[in-house]
Amino acid sequence: MSVSMRVNGAASPSLASTGCSSSGARMMLSDHVSVVIYFVVRNDVRFLLNVPSNSDNSFWVPNSRVAVPDSGWLKTAERILHELGCDAPSQRPDTARITRISLPAVHVSQQTISHVTFAVKLMDTEAAQIMIGRNLKWLSINEVMDTWTQFWGLFGGGPPGSSAASNAGVSMAIRSVQDELLHVIQGVVDANGNNPAPVVQELHFSDVLVGLGVDAARLPLVESANLFEFEQEVLHQEFLMRTFPFPKLKRPGYCQFLIEWGWAKDQIQPMFRASDASGFGALSFRDFVVAVAATAPSAQHGGPCGEARCRYIFRYYDANEDGFLEFSEFKSMVTDIHRLKNLSTAVEDVERAAHASFLVFEPENPKVLSLSEFLYGVGQLKFRGTSVLLRAPRPVMDFLQTVYQDVVDVNEKSASDLNFNTVQSGDDVGNNRSRKTRYDNVRVLTPGDELQQGYELAAHSVKVRSGSIINVMTLWEYQGTETLKETGVEHLGLNRIHSTDTFNKTWPPNVMIASLKFFEGNTHSMMFPYGVTCSSETPKQKYTWGSYDRIQLGKNLIYIANTARKLFLHEPRMVQVRSPAYILGDIHGNFHDLTCFEKVFWHLGPTLTPANILFLGDYVDRGNMGVEVVAYLLSHKVAAPEKFFLLRGNHELRSVQKMFQFHDQCFSLFGPTLGPEVWEAINSAFDAMPLAGLIDKKILCLHGGIFPNEYGGGLVDAINTIPVPLSDPEKESPLAWEIMWNDPAHEQALTGNGLMSLKLNAGFAPNVRRGTAHVFSQAALQAFLERNKLSHVIRAHEVQQAGFQLHQKGRLLTVFSSSQYCGYSNEAACVFAENNRLRIIRLDTS
Structure with missing residues (x-):
């Protein structure tokens, strides 16, 4: 009997290889x-x-x-x-x-x-x-x-x-x-x-995604290569098509992938050696992503990213895999540097340069160079030129966008179904690439985009009563689904995972929202959400956690913060928001007022609210419930990313929180072990938050104020060039710092020096009250509006007795959304933008 060892379509079930042919070629996915x-x-x-x-x-x-x-x-x-x-x-x-x-x-x-x-x-x-x-x-x-x-x-x-x-x-x-x-x-x-x-x-894909947590050390390199969640989804598809049904990509599959990508054949085997950091003989998906990131044309070559790339380069040239670079191996590296930098590759010139460069590392063994010696020498700039090594012939997404057309043809789908859409905003600035990639289910629309898009049926029917959702059903659960099949709705709904999650009670954001309802009320254990247990059945006080499991709460919050961070990373630094929209100012840990706004304006949740919702920052400190405010806001951001927008304020900074309450609140609620993890996860999300919102291309919304002309000529487009993430904005982006801290000038209260500064600096002067950033005059605001063709600026940052204040001939509006702030008697307010009109709404929070 003859036994066939290859799969030949439907003709032969036969004995097949581990997911792909022995050549490592891509195969269509099937059971x-x-x-x-x-x-x-x-x-x-x-x-x-x-x-x-x-x-x-x-x-x-x-x-x-x-x-x-x-x-x-x-x-x-x-x-x-x-x-x-x-x-x-x-x-x-x-x-x-x-x-x-x-x-x-x-x-x-x-x-x-x-x-x-x-x-x-x-x-x-x-x-x-x-x-x-x-x-x-x-x-x-x-x-x-x-x-x-x-x-x-x-x-x-x-x-x-x-x-x-x-x-x-x-x-x-x-x-x-x-x-x-x-x-x-x-x-x-x-x-x-x-x-x-x-x-x-x-x-699930989330199990292998390179993200925060165990992959924290790999994440900077992956993000600098612009491999966010959507890009990793595409890579995961490619990975599965070369490995399934087995979990790892072996040498033939990876080498074939590199050849198709455009790498030279003599680089293929060393590339596998460099990628297989564990020496395991095969690559996990995370290994695969990191290897792609290490060779990306956009990957940074400084700091942690540079060290990761240098480790990759070291393994590439360590041909005998003994953990050292012999002189002949090091000379191969120098030869490649000379070739890539158009320097002389004559044998004697390379030999001379290699000897001189080898000595600058001062190796302990004069015949070989260890990894630590190599990393130290490159890090101290004793040896230069490694940044040009091992750069991919083209970005991996450009390569996959072309090859996936074949996959689309097989599946009889249009090219748009793979959603390789990207948003390009501004030029590369600092150590960040401003290219952002859209999620399939998170479309950052600009005004007018809706005219280019047809309507489609939502996947669910929702039943409501007295302001509450009491039942959710998918359309195909109803009788008459044959009609839906004819319209293609059934297939559409089955693929809209995010829509399904939105109404799934066990989805972490919904679990958190339900948990916060428990926190808000005096519910006893029989009413606990989704299987959470409690040792006592006696009623608890409102706005307390009672005997709720703090460990479960903290872990869920970490997951939500990490998920929100990924969403923020994919948003531009100035998000585009369409009216109608509610705009809210500082919350400052006032969970009571936040839920009052919810009950009035989005009591069915953001998804079923006929308006977008935009917050202007300062969610923590000053109030006692910063953790709950953040949990609420991030959960709704994850649940409704196209409707719920969060900007960063000056209290979304680690250094500020340590001077106020939020840092200690995390430690107090979650303990000395989990508390730091929760605090860091939340601040990692803050680091990626956008800094401004533009409503209908006419109203600029930000936390502090407008910025001087020295930043991008005073054009709002400069905001989209701000690096992301920002862990220390004061050092990493002066423009971001101005946006978060600036105030309008109260010119009648300025001294002679202050007024002179306004005149000499195009309407900007040092912000003496805050000790940082600037104040700006009415003339500066007017010039800013005209330059950017805007009608108004809405900001937060300062408490107002009525919850709002008009400044500078009514073109600047301050909104504050936390009543009784720090013991004051102020009210809370928001702004409602609709039909080319800004309406102030003050909220009775009693």
Whole structure:
């Protein structure tokens, strides 16, 4: 019998490789079935496996694509058995494990793919019927490891024990093989050769996203390469198409990816070596993203990003993988620097330059250079030129945008379904690239964009009563869904994950919002939201957490803050907001007033409110409930990113919070261990917040005030050039500092020096009251409005007795949205922008 070892569309289920052809080419995503075939002899479990030839790079378990959806998983498993000559085993295939992967949002044809593993236990006589050959063998796990040593060269270095392979490298590579093989067979068969209960495993993109937390050290490099969540979704799709159904990308797949990207063939093997930092012989998705980021044309080459790139460069030129750069390896690096910088590449010139450069590192061993010596020398600028090394031939998203047209054609979708839309705002400034990428479900629209977009049906029907949502149903749950199918709404709704999350009670933002309702009331434990437990059933006082689980609360808040941060990073520094819109000023930890605004203006939630909502900053300090205010605002931002906008104020700064209450509130509520994590996660979100909003291209909204002409000629477009994130705006962006701190000048109260400064500096003078930034005159404001074709500026930053104040001939409006601020008797107000009119609304918060 001849056993085919490749998948050929629907024609042959056959035995397939681990997710892609041995060449590493991209394959369309579809369900896969693996069949673990085994028998037990003298208490030894033996598996039917395909031992790799010299052209392959894995141990194979019989598996196949489910080429035709109607054929089903079981039928595919039976076809595999038939092809192996085992048509009617005494034991039917048992489902052992289902691994279901939620596809990135960019994948338009389906939401999930599954890898289904069946187990088939054969009798001795049945096992004898299967014709084994040179590659197809019955092996125990121990025999697999013994056989593997013959193929060490396939994983890099040389045979174990050679000078080119360290003991650590051998151990890591062995674990790579074990990891891949056991990924399929482990848990399918127990020690006695029996099948345990089937296991269902759910894997989500959020589980592998390079973000905050465990990836904090990698994040700066990834973000400097403009690989935000949407870009990582696209990369995840590419990764899966080269690896599925197995979890890691091996050498052939990665090398093929690099070739298609445009790298030179002589760079391919060193690139894999540089990318495989763990020496594992395969790349996880996070390894893959970091490798792409390290070679991005836009990746920074200073600070943490520069160190990460230099580590990558070191591994690239460390050809024998001994952890040192010998002189010949270092000379290869110098040769490449000379070539890329158009310097002489003559042998004698390179030799001379390499010797001189090698000595500046002052290596402990004069024959080799260690990684620490290399990093120190580059960091101290003793050796220059590494910034030009290993730069990709083009940005990875440009490459994938072209190749994914083929995927779109196969799925019979238009190119727009992959949503490679980007927003370009301003020039590169400082150490930040101002290119922002849109989420598929987060569209930052400018006025007039709505004219270019047709309407579509929302995915849900909502039932309300007395200002509350009492029932939510998807449209396709109703009778008459055949009509919906004809319009394409059913397919549309099934792919709109964010819409589904919006009304999902177990979604973390909704859990937090419900928890805050508990905090606000005097509810006892029977009313706790979503399974949260409490040791006491007695009523609690309003605006307290009672016996609520603070650990669960803190972890949920960290998740929400991290998610909000990703949204902020994708927004321009000056967000475009359409009217009608509510504009609110300082909140300052006043959760009571915030919920009063909610009950009046968006009691059904922002999603069902016919207006956008814009906050101007200063959410924390001065008040006692800063944590709750932040939890509320960030949760609604995540739940309704297109309706709910948050700007940064001067209290969204770590240094300011440490002088006031918010820092201590986090520690007090969550304790000395979790408290710092919550505080840092929230401030990381603050670091990425936009700094201004532009309503209908006519009304500029910001926290403090307008800025002098020295910043971008006094044009509002300069705001979009502000770097992001900003952990220390005073040092990193003077323009951001001005926006957060400036005040209007009260010219009648200025001294002679102040008035003279206004005249000499185009209407700007030092802000003596605050000790930083500037004040600006009515003349400066008028010039600013005319220059930018604006009608008004709305700002916050200063308490007002009536909750608002008009300044400078009515063109400047201050709004303050926290009543009884610091014991005062002031009111709270907001501004409502609609139909070319600004209306002041004062709120009775009693």
